[in-house]
Structures are given as C-alpha cells and as structure tokens.
Amino acid sequence: MIGYVLKMYPRFSETFILAEILELERLGEKLQLISLKKPDDGRFHEDLARVRAGVSYLPERVPGHPLVFLRAHWRAVSRQFKAYMDALLLALRFAPCSWKGFLRAPLVAEVARESGCARLHAHFASVPATTAMFAARLAGVPFTFTAHAKDIYQRSNSRRLLRALMFQAERVVTVSEFNRRYLTDLAGPGLPAGRIVRIYNGVDLDRFRPAAPAEAPRLPLLLAIGRLEEKKGFADLVEACGILRDRGVPFLCEIVGKGSLHDDLAGRIAANDLGDHVTLAGPLPRGELMRRLPEAAVVAVPCLVGQDGNRDGLPTVILEAMASGVPVVTTRVTGIPEAVEDGGTGRVLEPGRPDALAAALAELLANPDLRRSMGAAGRRRARELFDQRRNVATLARTLADAGRSEEGSGART
Secondary structure (H helix, E strand, O other): OEEEEEEEOOOHHHHHHHHHHHHHHHOOOOEEEEEEEOOOOOOOOHHHHHOOOEEEEOOOOOOOOHHHHHHHHHHHHHHOHHHHHHHHHHHHHOOOOOHHHHHHHHHHHHHHHHHOOOEEEEEOOOHHHHHHHHHHHHHOOOEEEEEOOHHHHOOOOOHHHHHHHHHHOOEEEEOOHHHHHHHHHHHOOOOOOOOEEEOOOOEOOOOOOOOOOOOOOOOOEEEEEOOOOHHHOHHHHHHHHHHHHHOOOOOEEEEEOOOOOHHHHHHHHHHOOOOOOEEEEEOOOHHHHHHHHHHOOEEEEOOOOOOOOOOOOOOHHHHHHHHOOOOEEEEOOOOHHHHOOEOOOEEEEOOOOHHHHHHHHHHHHOOHHHHHHHHHHHHHHHHHHOEHHHHHHHHHHHHHHOOOOOOOOOOOO
16 A cells, blocks of 8 residues: 655646556555645546545644644654654754644654555655655655656755655656756765656556547647646747737637636736637636647647746646647757657747747648648657556556665666
8 A cells, every 4th residue: 555645636737646546546556645735626537536545634734723733743752752753853954844744744644554554655845745754754664755846946945855855765756857867966975876766757648649620620729738827938828829910820829727827818818919819718627628639730838937946847738739649839948858859749949939939839830731740750759758557657666666775776767
C-alpha cells in the first residue's frame, strides 16, 4: 500500500495525478489517498468514479481544529517519542517553512499506519512533500515525492528546505530533464547517484488520438488550454490574435480554463475589439477537451516565466495535443523543448514575443499540409516518449526499487 499525499484531491488542474492513480491501480498497486485540503472543483472528470482508493481528508487549518491537531501530536509524542523529537528538531532547522508540514504530519502518519501503508509518496515539493517527510518518520516508513514546477522555481520557496527534502527522500521523481539537472545542481555534492530520476508525465494514447471533426470548422480553430495565470502567457496570445486579425488571417481562438486573470484577459479582448475572434470558454469537462483537441488547427501554449519565478514544467496539454495529432506553438521554457521539436512537431519560440507568436501561428493556420505533417510527427513523438502506460509502469518500478541500493539505479525514461 502506498500513501499518496496530495495538497488537494481531486483538482481540476491536476488531471495528470488522476491519470497516474488510475494507471497504478490498473497495474495492481493499492493506494490510500491523503488530501491536505478538501476539493473545490466539483466532480469535473467522469474517471473519478473509477478510482478504487480510499481518500482521507485532513482538517485544513490548525486554528479551526486546534484539539484535533493537539491530540494527534500528543499521541505521536506518547507512542514514538524519539521519532517525534527527531522530526521536531528537523522542523526547527527549517522553520518557519517547515511548520505547515510538521503540524499535519501526525495526522498523516496515523492514516498511513491504519491503512497499512508501506511508504508515502507526495506530489509537489512543497507542503505535501514536507508533510510526507515528517509523517514518514513518525510512521516508520520511507517516502518519495514528485517535483513539478511551481514547487521548484517560485522564488518564495525555501531552497534549503527543498535541498533537505532531496536528501531525506529515498527517491525524487521529476517531470523533465531540465528539472532533473536543476535539482541535481541545487542538491550539490553528496546526493547519492540516481536519487533524482526523470519520468515524463504520460498521456492516454487510446483516448487522445487524431480524429477528423464531424463537421469541418468554418474557420481554423486556435485552441489554448490552461489556468488563466501569468505563467501561461495568455496575455501574449491575445496580443498575437490582435496582430493576426489586423493582418487579415482567418481564425477563431478559444482559451479554455479558469483563473485569477480572467477579468484581465476579458478586458484585453474587449479593449482590442477581439470579441469576434477570441473567446474565454471557461473550464470544460475532460471528455469535452478530448473531443475538442482533434478539431483544432493549432494548439498554442505560450508559456513564460512569471515575475515571481513561477513557470510550467511540461504542460500536460502539450502531450495531449501531440497525441491528438495537432501541431503545437509554444515557448522555450523549462522542459517544453524536450517535447516539442521546433520545425518538426510544432514551433518553439522565445517567451514574451507576441509578434513571433503571431508569425508562427499565421504560418500554420495558412498551411494545412504543414499542420498535418507536424501533427503526425507529434503523434509519433507522443508514442515514443509520453505513453502513459509505459511511463507509469516506470514510476511503479521506481517506487518499488527506491529502498534498494541507489548506486547505478537512476534509469530515466
């Protein structure tokens, strides 16, 4: 049994975790999901009903449930005094960044013991991984974690704590080679060889696949999918759409998702009189996205590095677009060039250049043959690198092997 420590389950923007859970269960793994927050996205995906694992939800805030936390810490002190003191001393070394994880750790450890978890695995090298680190000590089990992007690069994150997490974990999984090199450099000398492994997120190649639209669209569809946040670069996309409109390029653009920049983007669309060309479609169910992707002429993923250092690791929508046989126009941020081959499966541009983005989009929107050839190449590349079944099987082996000798065990898919 593996205890999966998650900040929030389920979460609309983290369908890659849901896909991973389902594939691990298909492989026969038994999981216990431990969510540090209750979900606020509703049941956005029909596949949630297929998850067999139980879910334990922790109280979200200490002030709201002081006795629950105090009693859990008292039980931990009473039952595992030495382990508790070791965890407390470690938390003090990295305070205050470590406190959220330490305060929740006894509750997570109790769930792990009661469920019979042999290890804990956390997604994101932030509060989930920190909580898993302390809880693993209290439960007497090892822990591993997957590092993504915001949890690595945002400037407000503690580099000291992230380095400690890497040294304490049996294995660190991350989603791109760019991330792996960054984390290896951050850890510095002394980290065992093979401790950090790169395993790409996967895509279900049976469900995301090329398909002719039931009815040819009147205008080429430019599709963008993601949270409406700075790092997604959708403000650049709106500006690029203004350039395309002014050049007389025929197109319709749909931006799918929700987020804090909705009103800002709506204002930009209105200010540039782009209402006939650009639509903020809001979030869509997963099944609808599977249907919409093959209808797109191009998928735009104009990522950039936010002012706070936040950035994407390797956006899932890129893998889904490639699997769907659709060319991708994107930017040179973190692991993205590992997926999209510039000139082969799409275009990879420097971030923050709406003019270059418009030029690349115009080229593809005007050339159906180029779109078809790039889309076919993208499908082949998705099969080679991002097959969900193969990559999750590699993850399962990595977790199973984590407690064994680490020297020479850093195989990467």
